[in-house]
Amino acid sequence: MTAQLDSFYPTRVDFGTLDEIHRAAAAALPAEVLDFVEGGAGKEITLRENRAAFDRWRILPAPMSGVGAPSTRTEFLGMPLATPILTAPFGGDALFHAEGHPAVARAAQARGALSVVPEAGSFSYQRVRAAAPEAARIAQVHPFGHAAMVAERAARLGYEALCVTLDCPVGGFRTRNMANRFDPDQRHFAGNLTGADGAPGVAEVFGQLLKRGGMVWDWAELAIAATGFGLPWIAKGVLTPATAERALAIGASALVVSNHGGRQVDPAPASLDMLPAIRAAVGPEVPILLDSGIRTGSDVFLALALGADAVIIGRAAIYGLAAAGQAGVDRVLELLTEELRTLMILAGTPSIAAIDRSRIQRAA
Numbered sequence: 528m529t530a531q532l533d534s535f536y537p538t539r540v541d542f543g544t545l546d547e548i549h550r551a552a553a554a555a556l557p558a559e560v561l562d563f564v565e566g567g568a569g570k571e572i573t574l575r576e577n578r579a580a581f582d583r584w585r586i587l588p589a590p591m592s593g594v595g596a597p598s599t600r601t602e603f604l605g606m607p608l609a610t611p612i613l614t615a616p617f618g619g620d621a622l623f624h625a626e627g628h629p630a631v632a633r634a635a636q637a638r639g640a641l642s643v644v645p646e647a648g649s650f651s652y653q654r655v656r657a658a659a660p661e662a663a664r665i666a667q668v669h670p671f672g673h674a675a676m677v678a679e680r681a682a683r684l685g686y687e688a689l690c691v692t693l694d695c696p697v698g699g700f701r702t703r704n705m706a707n708r709f710d711p712d713q714r715h716f717a718g719n720l721t722g723a724d725g726a727p728g729v730a731e732v733f734g735q736l737l738k739r740g741g742m743v744w745d746w747a748e749l750a751i752a753a754t755g756f757g758l759p760w761i762a763k764g765v766l767t768p769a770t771a772e773r774a775l776a777i778g779a780s781a782l783v784v785s786n787h788g789g790r791q792v793d794p795a796p797a798s799l800d801m802l803p804a805i806r807a808a809v810g811p812e813v814p815i816l817l818d819s820g821i822r823t824g825s826d827v828f829l830a831l832a833l834g835a836d837a838v839i840i841g842r843a844a845i846y847g848l849a850a851a852g853q854a855g856v857d858r859v860l861e862l863l864t865e866e867l868r869t870l871m872i873l874a875g876t877p878s879i880a881a882i883d884r885s886r887i888q889r890a891a
C-alpha cells in the first residue's frame with residue numbers, strides 16, 4: 528500500500544484561524560505533551576522574545592500599487608517552493624499525532640512547501656520520504672559521530688540536502704518538562720535508530736545522548752565530517768554573525784537563523800533581532816532560513832523583509848498536526864500563505880524578492 532493511502536484522516540478541515548487550530552491542538556494533547564511542545568528553556572525569556580520581536584515591526588501599506596496577483600513562489604538551494612515556508616524538524620512527532628512526519632510532509636507536498644525531516648522523529652527518513660518525496664528533500668542530523676553515515680544514507684534515499692543542527696549538543700534546561708517529570712517513551716524519537724523501521728546504521732541511543740550531552744563535536748571535527756557529506760548542508764542554530772561565518776568557512780551552503788524556538792539557551796536573543804546583522808555579515812547571496820516564533824503570515828513577511836529567503840515553522844506545524852493530522856498542517860500552511868499573499872497585495876510587493884527592508888519600519 529502506498530503511503531498516500533495510509534491516511535484515514537480528512538484532507539480538508541474548516542479551522543477559521545490559527546488560534547482555533549492552536550486551541551484544538553491544546554485540547555487534543557495530554558497536558559505534559561502540550562508543555563513539551565509549548566515550553567522553552569529556563570525562564571522562557573527567549574520564548575517570549577521570539578514573539579515580541581515580530582511585534583516591534585510594522586509593514587508599510589502601498590495603496591494603488593497595482594499589485595493584484597502576487598506570486599509567493601521562490602526556491603531554496605534549487606528546490607522549488609510555492610510558498611516560502613518549510614516545516615521544521617521536530618522529534619517525537621508520534622506524541623502529537625499517530626501519523627507524524629509522514630502526514631506533515633504530505634501536507635507540505637500538497638502546498639508546494641518543503642519538510643525538513645528530523646533524525647529524532649518517530650518515523651525513518653525512508654518512511655517520510657516515501658510518503659512525500661517532493662517535500663521530504665532535506666534530512667536533519669545532529670552532529671555527533673555518526674553524521675557522515677547519516678549523510679550517506681540520506682543521499683542514498685534521495686535527499687538533496689542535510690540540515691545540521693548546531694545548537695543542541697545537549698537538550699536545553701526545559702523547566703516545564705522538569706516540573707512534569709516528563710519522561711516520554713524514547714521510541715517516539717527513534718525512527719532512525721538501528722533496527723527501527725528497518726533503518727540501518729545509527730548506533731547511539733539518541734535520547735540518552737541528548738540527556739548526557741556526550742560525544743559533542745567542535746568546529747574542526749564538523750569540518751572534517753562535512754568534507755564527506757556528499758550533500759550540500761545547511762547550518763541550523765545560527766544566532767550570531769560569528770557562527771554564520773564559521774559555518775560558511777567550513778562549507779555550509781545555507782544557514783538557519785534560529786534559537787531552536789527558545790528551547791536551548793535562555794535568555795538568548797530573538798532570531799528575528801539577530802537576522803539583519805547575520806544577513807549583513809554574510810552578504811546577499813547566502814540562502815538564509817529563519818525560525819523561532821513564526822505564527823502568522825505577517826511574521827513571514829517581516830522575516831523576509833529583514834533578510835530571510837524563507838522561514839521554518841515548528842510549533843505552528845505541530846499545532847496543525849495535533850489538531851487534525853495532515854489536514855491540520857495543510858490548513859496552517861494555507862492560512863499563513865493566504866495572509867502573506869494578502870499582505871503582498873496591500874504592501875505592493877509582486878514577488879517574494881520584492882519583499883525587502885524598504886517595506887517595513889520599526890514601531891515607534
Ligand SMILES: Cc1cc2nc3c(=O)[nH]c(=O)nc-3n(C[C@H](O)[C@H](O)[C@H](O)COP(=O)(O)O)c2cc1C
Binds near residue numbers: 564763789818820840
Ligand atoms: C517539540 C519540538 C521538538 C523539536 N525537535 C527538534 C529536533 O529534533 N531537531 C532540531 O533541529 N530542532 C528541533 N526543534 C526545533 C525546531 O526545529 C525549530 O527550530 C523551532 O521549533 C522553531 O521555533 P517555533 O516552534 O517557534 O516555530 C524542535 C521543536 C519542538 C517544538
